Amino acid sequence: MTSVKLKLKDSDVQKLKEIALSFNNEAGELINVLHKAQEHFGYLPAEIQEVVAEELNIPVAKVYGVVTFYSFFTMLPRGRYPISICTGTACYVRGAEKVLDEFKRILKVPVGETTADGKFSITCLRCVGACGLAPVVMVGDKTYGRVTTDGVKEILKEYENEE
Amino acid sequence: MAKYKMHMLVCGGTGCHASEGQMLFENLKKEVQDNNLENDVQVIATGCFGFCEKGPIVKVIPDNTFYVSVEPKDAKEIVAEHALKGRAVKRLLYFDPVRKEQIPDSKHMGFYKKQLRIALRNCGMIDPENINEYLAADGYEAMGKVLLEMTPEEAIKEVMDSGLRGRGGGGFPTGLKWQIASKNHADQKYVVCNADEGDPGAFMDRSILEGDPHTVLEAMVINGYAIGATKGLIYIRAEYPLAIHRLKIAIDQAREYGLLGTDILGSGFDFDVEIRYGAGAFVCGEETALIHSMEGERGEPTFKPPFPAQSGYLGKPTNVNNVETYANIPVIITKGAKWFSSIGTEKSKGTKVFALAGKINNVGLIEVPMGITLREVIFEIGGGIQGGKKFKAVQTGGPSGGCLTEKHLDTPIDFDNLLSVGSMMGSGGMIVMDEDDCMVAVAKFYLEFTVEESCGKCSPCRIGNKRLHEQLDIISKGNATEKDLDNLRNLSNVIKDTSLCGLGQTSPNPVLSTMDNFWDEYLAHVNEKRCPSGVCKDLIRYEVIAENCVGCTACARNCPVNCISGERKQLHVIDQALCIKCNACLEKCKFNAIAVI
Numbered sequence: 001m002t003s004v005k006l007k008l009k010d011s012d013v014q015k016l017k018e019i020a021l022s023f024n025n026e027a028g029e030l031i032n033v034l035h036k037a038q039e040h041f042g043y044l045p046a047e048i049q050e051v052v053a054e055e056l057n058i059p060v061a062k063v064y065g066v067v068t069f070y071s072f073f074t075m076l077p078r079g080r081y082p083i084s085i086c087t088g089t090a091c092y093v094r095g096a097e098k099v100l101d102e103f104k105r106i107l108k109v110p111v112g113e114t115t116a117d118g119k120f121s122i123t124c125l126r127c128v129g130a131c132g133l134a135p136v137v138m139v140g141d142k143t144y145g146r147v148t149t150d151g152v153k154e155i156l157k158e159y160e161n162e163e
Numbered sequence: 164m165a166k167y168k169m170h171m172l173v174c175g176g177t178g179c180h181a182s183e184g185q186m187l188f189e190n191l192k193k194e195v196q197d198n199n200l201e202n203d204v205q206v207i208a209t210g211c212f213g214f215c216e217k218g219p220i221v222k223v224i225p226d227n228t229f230y231v232s233v234e235p236k237d238a239k240e241i242v243a244e245h246a247l248k249g250r251a252v253k254r255l256l257y258f259d260p261v262r263k264e265q266i267p268d269s270k271h272m273g274f275y276k277k278q279l280r281i282a283l284r285n286c287g288m289i290d291p292e293n294i295n296e297y298l299a300a301d302g303y304e305a306m307g308k309v310l311l312e313m314t315p316e317e318a319i320k321e322v323m324d325s326g327l328r329g330r331g332g333g334g335f336p337t338g339l340k341w342q343i344a345s346k347n348h349a350d351q352k353y354v355v356c357n358a359d360e361g362d363p364g365a366f367m368d369r370s371i372l373e374g375d376p377h378t379v380l381e382a383m384v385i386n387g388y389a390i391g392a393t394k395g396l397i398y399i400r401a402e403y404p405l406a407i408h409r410l411k412i413a414i415d416q417a418r419e420y421g422l423l424g425t426d427i428l429g430s431g432f433d434f435d436v437e438i439r440y441g442a443g444a445f446v447c448g449e450e451t452a453l454i455h456s457m458e459g460e461r462g463e464p465t466f467k468p469p470f471p472a473q474s475g476y477l478g479k480p481t482n483v484n485n486v487e488t489y490a491n492i493p494v495i496i497t498k499g500a501k502w503f504s505s506i507g508t509e510k511s512k513g514t515k516v517f518a519l520a521g522k523i524n525n526v527g528l529i530e531v532p533m534g535i536t537l538r539e540v541i542f543e544i545g546g547g548i549q550g551g552k553k554f555k556a557v558q559t560g561g562p563s564g565g566c567l568t569e570k571h572l573d574t575p576i577d578f579d580n581l582l583s584v585g586s587m588m589g590s591g592g593m594i595v596m597d598e599d600d601c602m603v604a605v606a607k608f609y610l611e612f613t614v615e616e617s618c619g620k621c622s623p624c625r626i627g628n629k630r631l632h633e634q635l636d637i638i639s640k641g642n643a644t645e646k647d648l649d650n651l652r653n654l655s656n657v658i659k660d661t662s663l664c665g666l667g668q669t670s671p672n673p674v675l676s677t678m679d680n681f682w683d684e685y686l687a688h689v690n691e692k693r694c695p696s697g698v699c700k701d702l703i704r705y706e707v708i709a710e711n712c713v714g715c716t717a718c719a720r721n722c723p724v725n726c727i728s729g730e731r732k733q734l735h736v737i738d739q740a741l742c743i744k745c746n747a748c749l750e751k752c753k754f755n756a757i758a759v760i
């Protein structure tokens with residue numbers, strides 16, 4: 001897994017310390033601490049993991065082991081408009097793969113990465129529970145149902161004038 | 164609820180939320196206010212009604228009128244017509260494609276007729292964010308009965324006699340599990356609710372938590388009392404924000420009412436519940452992995468024994484049950500083991516919730532008595548196959564299950580029958596496939612999932628599944644021989660026999676079941692280098708059928724790589740070297756002039 005270099009500001013370190021403290025700096029709360037950290041920073045690069053390890057008094061390797069184990073955690077920043085394509089079974093049989101291919105083709109980035117301008121990123125997720133609307137695509141918190149290959153362009157168009 | 168003359172129940176589940184259900188709810192509320200009907204009409208956001216295909220749904224009580232595919236702008240008409248004038252809005256009623264008529268109330272819809280709702284009894288009926296509604300529906304009555312009138316042994320016996328088996332996949336008798344945990348003595352024991360629901364394409368547990376969170380809390384208290392545990396943990400996926408939100412509200416309300424905490428209902432029994440979050444790992448649904456994940460570790464399974472009942476969370480005796488298993492408990496206590504065991508088959512009692520999805524007309528959440536046949540589920544409740552296509556297979560049990568075919572349609576559904584035909588009950592995902600689905604591609608899809616989700620701890624699963632996936636890929640590209648098919652089967656069996664946990668032990672099932680039931684299709688890929696369903700990209704090409712093409716240019720305008728040429732009103736031609744096989748032309752051609760060959 002690649003990572004981005006990041007210089008943490010003092011206030012960022014302070015924030016991480018607060019998060020760790022809110023879980024009593026307990027090693028067993030590692031996953032909860034990481035959830036909160038990702039909620040705040042958007043992703044969990046090595047620099048953040050180092051501070052978390054220090055605060056919970058555990059090896060950085062362990063933090064890294066947990067971060068890379070769970071697909072919910074990411075070491076790469078997501079796009080400003082993160083696109084998630086559901087590739088659960090219900091969406092798969094209703095054509096999710098073709099929709100995914102179309103996003104990849106238009107944005108020219110593979111799954112898990114972000115466009116050069118930092119605007120869009122593509123990830124896959126497994127069943128958002130709206131199988132009745134399959135295939136389902138989410139952009140941020142917004143859900144699009146019954147997406148066709150044609151629909152992909154229309155979805156992207158909605159964000160054309162956004163920064 | 165008595166003082167209102169009318170209730171409008173709006174689905175507030177994730178599925179309908181996604182299609183503007185929230186805005187619809189707000190518009191209805193506003194319309195009711197604008198018409199000064201606040202004292203007569205109550206608008207409630209409930210959990211999922213199950214009929215997700217046609218969401219968002221509004222149900223009007225007392226007349227049970229059932230509106231489908233309602234848009235936020237329809238709120239005005241519903242209030243003006245139905246609430247004020249007492250007339251149903253005809254255009255929003257459900258149109259039954261089989262009976263070819265509009266069906267005004269939910270009781271007469273094919274979708275609901277054969278269902279029996281026990282675990283889902285309150286979903287779509289009550290406001291999940293208001294404990295008073297749960298109480299009004301006899302909520303916490305079972306808990307009161309157990310804590311005040313029954314001994315732990317009596318509670319366990321009731322569950323045992325009911326014949327309830329775990330709904331999380333394994334089907335282990337719940338009463339027996341409780342008994343084992345109760346006999347292991349320790350200073351602290353734990354009760355864990357497994358709400359990880361990793362099966363992609365399944366949403367039973369999420370819907371229960373979104374629609375009726377208190378029922379799970381109530382059952383956990385009963386479970387705690389029965390085995391002597393005072394702490395409960397709910398392990399839920401972080402990807403379920405709405406369910407988490409409603410659970411938190413439910414826990415707070417239950418604490419406030421003294422239904423969680425110390426000395427519950429004056430019984431002297433203490434019990435409280437905490438939420439733990441999963442982070443997107445399918446294997447964490449396996450109970451030992453789940454426990455490690457709750458301890459802040461990587462979610463890797465460990466060998467059993469010791470079972471969680473002996474040494475679980477923090478090394479203490481721990482009882483893990485699934486959400487749906489829990490949802491059955493309060494009813495078993497109030498209505499009795501005898502009643503519950505009168506439903507279902509000899510060895511599988513009660514009902515099962517399924518998430519019906521795929522190429523079926525009525526996608527949704529259903530609850531049916533055990534023993535119902537696949538045919539009834541797919542063709543009566545599910546309303547048959549979409550677009551008049553032919554039924555091909557139904558996949559049950561998620562990545563651990565198998566694909567069943569036409570010949571299994573009349574098999575009564577229960578734990579043992581599904582196992583004996585090479586699939587399994589699993590947690591309740593049921594994906595229907597039609598003639599356009601390639602079974603080799605489906606097996607490959609599942610293996611891709613397993614490879615991604617294998618924790619990597621043991622080599623049969625880590626390496627073996629990767630090899631299985633590679634083999635399937637070779638078959639789908641038309642580069643395999645019959646010998647490779649033998650290897651595929653052998654390797655599958657080795658992985659099943661030697662993997663450490665349930666993930667690896669079941670991961671080859673999609674391969675084996677498709678080989679057993681669709682052998683011809685495998686042979687076509689191998690011997691004829693042909694994908695009969697027209698799915699595997701390397702074995703198909705798109706062609707224009709000359710006699711049908713009228714030269715409308717629709718295909719050429721929509722081809723993303725501009726590889727279709729032709730003048731207006733002239734025959735169009737596809738440049739095979741450039742075609743990326745995206746299917747856009749076939750979707751766009753109104754003249755049936757594009758074919759997959």
Ligand SMILES: Cc1cc2nc3c(=O)[nH]c(=O)nc-3n(C[C@H](O)[C@H](O)[C@H](O)COP(=O)(O)O)c2cc1C
Pocket residue numbers: 328329330331332333334335337357358359360361362445446447448449450451483484485486488489590664665666
């Ligand atoms: C790979 C794997 C994934 C599982 N996923 C789940 C799950 O998502 N939800 C669940 O309740 N049980 C799941 N189980 C089953 C649990 O290990 C366990 O048997 C179950 O939670 C026990 O509850 P029950 O007896 O009430 O079914 C899974 C098992 C395996 C092997």
Ligand code: SF4
Pocket residue numbers: 446463464616617618619620621622624625662663664665666667668
């Ligand atoms: S079978 Fe797979 S998921 Fe289970 S322990 Fe082995 S590698 Fe991990």
Ligand code: SF4
Pocket residue numbers: 705721722723724725726727737741742743744745746747748749
């Ligand atoms: S399948 Fe897609 S790429 Fe190929 S000709 Fe049709 S539209 Fe063009």
Ligand code: SF4
Pocket residue numbers: 707711712713714715716717718719735751752753754755756757
């Ligand atoms: S869309 Fe169909 S009819 Fe029209 S030009 Fe293409 S192949 Fe011919």
Ligand code: FES
Pocket residue numbers: 086087088089090091092126127128129130131132134135136363364365
């Ligand atoms: S499989 Fe995509 S929403 Fe369920």
